[in-house]
Amino acid sequence: YCVEFKTESLSHHCALENRPYARWMQYLREGHTVCVACQPPAMNADTHRCSGDGHNADGGKILYWEAVGNSQCQGTWKKIQQLKHCSCPLVHSFIFT
Numbered sequence: 001y002c003v004e005f006k007t008e009s010l011s012h013h014c015a016l017e018n019r020p021y022a023r024w025m026q027y028l029r030e031g032h033t034v035c036v037a038c039q040p041p042a043m044n045a046d047t048h049r050c051s052g053d054g055h056n057a058d059g060g061k062i063l064y065w066e067a068v069g070n071s072q073c074q075g076t077w078k079k080i081q082q083l084k085h086c087s088c089p090l091v092h093s094f095i096f097t
Helices: 020-027
Strands: 002-010 033-038 064-067 072-082 093-095
Touching: 002 064, 033 072
Parallel strands: 033 093
Antiparallel strands: 002 033, 002 072, 064 072
């Protein structure tokens, strides 16, 4: 499954990232909608959920995220909706880890 989030805030460290495999962090922006897929091995075998997916967090609750590979690139987002069938666009698409 996938979860759509609206990015509320992010640290300035994301924009400073210039390593080739991590340049995607430069394109994160406040107010953008991002789509995050929950897949094995991040998916818990018992609950079939990914940690941090915002389960039961509807109603504008602020959730925290951190980019893999640069713990200083972090921020907050709000869950928009969970999608049973992932149809994430190629840009602004991520995977839970």
